[in-house]
Amino acid sequence: MSFFPMAKTVLKSMFKKPVTRRYPFVVRPYFKNTRGKIKVDINLCSFCGICQKKCPTAAIKVGRNEKKWRIDRLRCIACGYCVDSCPKKCLSMENEYSKPVIDRTKDIY
Amino acid sequence: MSKRTIIPFGPQHPVLPEPIHLDLVLEDEKVVEAIPKIGFIHRGLERLVEKKDFLDFVYVAERICGICSFIHGLTYCVALEQIMKIEVPPRSQYLRTIWSELSRIHSHLMWLGLIADAFGFESLFMHCWRLRENILDIIEETTGGRVIFGSAKIGGVRKDIAEDKLAEIVAKLGIYEREIREITNVFIKDSSVKHRLVGVGVLTKDEVYKLGAVGPTLRASGVAMDMRKLGYAAYNKINFEPIVETSGDSYSRCQVRIRELFQSIDIIRQCVSKIEEGPIEAAVTGLPNGEFFARTEQPRGEVIYYAKADGTRFLKRLRVRTPTFANLPALIKMLKGCELADVPVLVLTIDPCISCTER
Amino acid sequence: MIEEQKIIKILVGDLPKKSEEFYCGGFRLAQICCAQLDEGWELSYSFDNNFEFVSLRFFVNSIESVIPSISHIYWSSFIYENEIADLFGLKFKDIAIDYKGSFYRTQVKQPFSRPKQKKPEAK
Numbered sequence: 001m002s003f004f005p006m007a008k009t010v011l012k013s014m015f016k017k018p019v020t021r022r023y024p025f026v027v028r029p030y031f032k033n034t035r036g037k038i039k040v041d042i043n044l045c046s047f048c049g050i051c052q053k054k055c056p057t058a059a060i061k062v063g064r065n066e067k068k069w070r071i072d073r074l075r076c077i078a079c080g081y082c083v084d085s086c087p088k089k090c091l092s093m094e095n096e097y098s099k100p101v102i103d104r105t106k107d108i109y
Numbered sequence: 110m111s112k113r114t115i116i117p118f119g120p121q122h123p124v125l126p127e128p129i130h131l132d133l134v135l136e137d138e139k140v141v142e143a144i145p146k147i148g149f150i151h152r153g154l155e156r157l158v159e160k161k162d163f164l165d166f167v168y169v170a171e172r173i174c175g176i177c178s179f180i181h182g183l184t185y186c187v188a189l190e191q192i193m194k195i196e197v198p199p200r201s202q203y204l205r206t207i208w209s210e211l212s213r214i215h216s217h218l219m220w221l222g223l224i225a226d227a228f229g230f231e232s233l234f235m236h237c238w239r240l241r242e243n244i245l246d247i248i249e250e251t252t253g254g255r256v257i258f259g260s261a262k263i264g265g266v267r268k269d270i271a272e273d274k275l276a277e278i279v280a281k282l283g284i285y286e287r288e289i290r291e292i293t294n295v296f297i298k299d300s301s302v303k304h305r306l307v308g309v310g311v312l313t314k315d316e317v318y319k320l321g322a323v324g325p326t327l328r329a330s331g332v333a334m335d336m337r338k339l340g341y342a343a344y345n346k347i348n349f350e351p352i353v354e355t356s357g358d359s360y361s362r363c364q365v366r367i368r369e370l371f372q373s374i375d376i377i378r379q380c381v382s383k384i385e386e387g388p389i390e391a392a393v394t395g396l397p398n399g400e401f402f403a404r405t406e407q408p409r410g411e412v413i414y415y416a417k418a419d420g421t422r423f424l425k426r427l428r429v430r431t432p433t434f435a436n437l438p439a440l441i442k443m444l445k446g447c448e449l450a451d452v453p454v455l456v457l458t459i460d461p462c463i464s465c466t467e468r
Numbered sequence: 469m470i471e472e473q474k475i476i477k478i479l480v481g482d483l484p485k486k487s488e489e490f491y492c493g494g495f496r497l498a499q500i501c502c503a504q505l506d507e508g509w510e511l512s513y514s515f516d517n518n519f520e521f522v523s524l525r526f527f528v529n530s531i532e533s534v535i536p537s538i539s540h541i542y543w544s545s546f547i548y549e550n551e552i553a554d555l556f557g558l559k560f561k562d563i564a565i566d567y568k569g570s571f572y573r574t575q576v577k578q579p580f581s582r583p584k585q586k587k588p589e590a591k
Contacts, residue, residue: 005298009236009291019239031246033268035253056165079168079259080267144565148573156580321497321544339519402473402514402521413499413514430499438544467572 034095035078040069042109044090051082051091061106069109073098111136116449120149124227124453127463131456135449143444145437147467154468158424163189163397166424167261173429174465175256176219177407179212181429181465182261187341188403188416189263193395200387201265202343203380207278208248208258208266209342210373210380215244216408217366217373218289220460221296224363227457228305236292243285247278265390275381282374293367306360310443310455313357322439323432324410325365326459330357336406347379359458396420407432409460431465475512475523480535483513486524487538490515495522500548502556504580509558511535531557539564547571555580 021028030036047069049062059075060082062068076098083091114135120128128149134142157169171182183205190197222237245255251270252258260267270278296302312322314331327334328351335351337344352368354361397418404413410432417426436459443455478486495515503510508530514523528535537560539546549560554572569577 005295006233009295010232013236031250033250033253035259056161056168077168078254080253146567146571146573148571151572151574151579153579318496319542319544321542334518402523404521411498415499415501415512417503425505426501426503428499428501428503430501434547435499435544437547 030095032095034097035080036094036096037073037098038071038076038078038082039092039094040071040109041090041092042069044088045069046088048087050085050087054081054085056081070106072104072106073101074104113141118452118456122453124223124457125461126223127461129456129461129463131444131452133444133449133452138449140444140447140449140452143441145441147463149467150464151467155427155429158427160423162422163418163424164263164393166427167263168259171257171259171261173468174431174462176216176462177212177409177412177465178256179208179258179261180405180407180412182258183209183342184403184405184412184414185416185427186261186263187405188401188414189397189418191401191403192397192399192416192418193263193393195264195391195393197265197391198388199343199385200269201389203384204266204270204389205261206343206347207270207275207377207380208252208260210377211244211248213373213408214370215241215248217370218244220366220408220457221293221363224454224457225296225302227453228302230302233292233295240285240289240292243281247281250274251278262390264393265388267390269389275384279378279381282377286371286374289370293370296363296367303360305454306363307358309359309451310447310458311356311358312439312443314355316442317357317439320439320442321435322410322459323435324407324460325362325369326410326436326439328352329354329361329365331355334411336404336411339404341403341405343380343383346383347376349376359454362458396422397424409433409462409465410435412465429465429468431462431468433459433462433466436461437466473521473523475525477525480526480528480533483524483526484536484538484541487513487515487541490522491541493517497542497545500545500552502552502558504556509556511552513538528558532559534559534561536561537563554578 047062047064047067049064052060052062056079057075057077059072061070080093083093116133116135118131118133119125120130130146132144133140154169154173158166161169167182167185170185171178173181218237218241222234225233225237249255252260252268312330317327317330318332331353333351333353349372352365352372354365398420400417402413402415404411412432413430415428416424419425440456440459444452447455495517498514498516501512509528510525511528512523512525514521535558537549543564546564549563550567550571552558553560554569555578557578
């Protein structure tokens with residue numbers, strides 16, 4: 001039967017720096033592989049519509065005639081299926097999440 | 110003369126991680142009966158198979174639960190691979206095993222923190238979750254997401270882990286193991302923790318088997334049953350034995366989970382030493398036709414996925430039987446005859462994951 | 469997973485007798501599943517003993533038929549049977565703890581029942 005097994009941990013944490021970060025003054029650096037926003041290079045896009053078919057949440061809408069590519073950021077789950085299946089390789093995934101928004105608008109390119 | 114009162118417990122309670130409702134019938138502080146009711150987060154996910162392609166449904170299956178998310182996606186893939194007779198390459202089997210064990214470690218660390226919070230030991234709760242952050246960082250470096258991995262796919266896995274990354278993971282786990290051992294020492298030896306857990310909620314070996322309990326609840330009473338011995342993913346090439354304790358009370362359930370933590374770190378070391386080079390995915394052709402019961406071991410117990418397909422792109426029926434659903438009768442049996450102050454601790458010892466239970 | 473999974477087709481009336489045979493053989497109840505097909509409902513009761521997995525399967529034609537409960541043999545089956553009664557609308561007889569429709573709180577009663585495509589055959 002030990003005497004105060006928690007004592008060692010308590011003494012260590014009294015003398016160490018706090019583990020928590022003072023967000024928003026100190027921001028955690030993102031990892032290289034983190035899944036984040038989808039970015040499109042609109043000059044390379046051929047408006048074929050494959051990304052719209054593959055998207056599991058129907059967040060992407062492609063207008064072939066009016067040459068517009070729309071994404072609803074709130075519906076996107078950052079799975080990367082569209083990035084894998086684009087034939088022109090114009091979609092890429094950044095490693096930062098989309099920032100919080102106040103109203104629901106779509107991004108149109 | 111003792112008076113009977115009925116007290117509603119839940120769905121909102123500071124100790125419950127997820128909403129469940131229990132009507133407790135009390136006679137002077139002793140619980141006589143407990144009647145559960147569920148349905149607060151029923152999302153009807155089993156009906157969604159009729160609208161989503163069977164390939165796209167992996168994303169929905171992963172989001173059934175936040176804690177055991179990778180193993181849900183993995184079991185769905187295993188069920189469909191057996192129906193369509195797809196052979197998964199060995200490298201992706203090892204990668205799946207590594208991610209499953211990382212899931213198990215972070216789930217058990219989270220549970221240790223919650224049980225410490227249930228009997229009021231808040232600083233221990235914060236230390237357990239601080240250690241859990243390190244594991245979540247490893248997972249984010251390798252798959253991209255902290256909780257929802259997004260790396261299960263029918264036919265293999267979506268992302269690969271490089272060799273030097275694997276060596277780095279093993280080195281980091283060695284450092285974390287020392288810190289985890291210090292913290293779990295408190296659970297095993299501290300007298301205030303023992304006072305709350307020993308002798309509370311005892312279930313004998315016979316009772317717990319007949320009630321159909323699964324997972325650590327079953328193994329803490331002496332029954333050695335672990336679905337990882339079936340040999341899915343790469344488990345048939347790894348040496349390990351199911352961890353069993355014999356007392357059957359809350360203290361032994363706590364001990365089973367702590368020992369499983371260290372066993373998982375050992376399994377990851379074995380996987381990294383045995384992993385082979387090769388492709389990480391197999392091609393998927395054709396449509397599924399047939400049915401299969403896929404069984405795997407989540408951190409909370411045995412999960413059964415029943416998939417029935419009839420040759421179209423949409424599955425006919427998908428039924429998920431989660432471990433918390435099977436542990437509910439054991440919980441009701443445990444609650445009979447205990448004190449009112451022990452109810453939160455007992456509800457937490459079966460590790461309730463209600464969002465799994467109600468899909 | 470290379471295990472053998474046996475599915476045995478039975479009639480509704482044989483269910484209590486067969487479950488008792490499994491109970492005496494040391495099997496535990498793994499799960500009860502219900503699937504709605506075009507012609508009716510198909511129920512599967514699965515039992516497991518030391519990784520040996522066997523399922524009993526039977527068919528129910530109309531929503532009025534009453535299925536015998538096995539909760540006097542396997543007490544834990546009451547939650548599965550209450551769940552199927554609340555989600556699909558099938559009726560069970562003599563469940564150990566019968567919630568009579570209030571186990572699963574949903575806004576729409578019996579959310580998984582769908583109107584059938586063809587009319588069932590008149591018996």
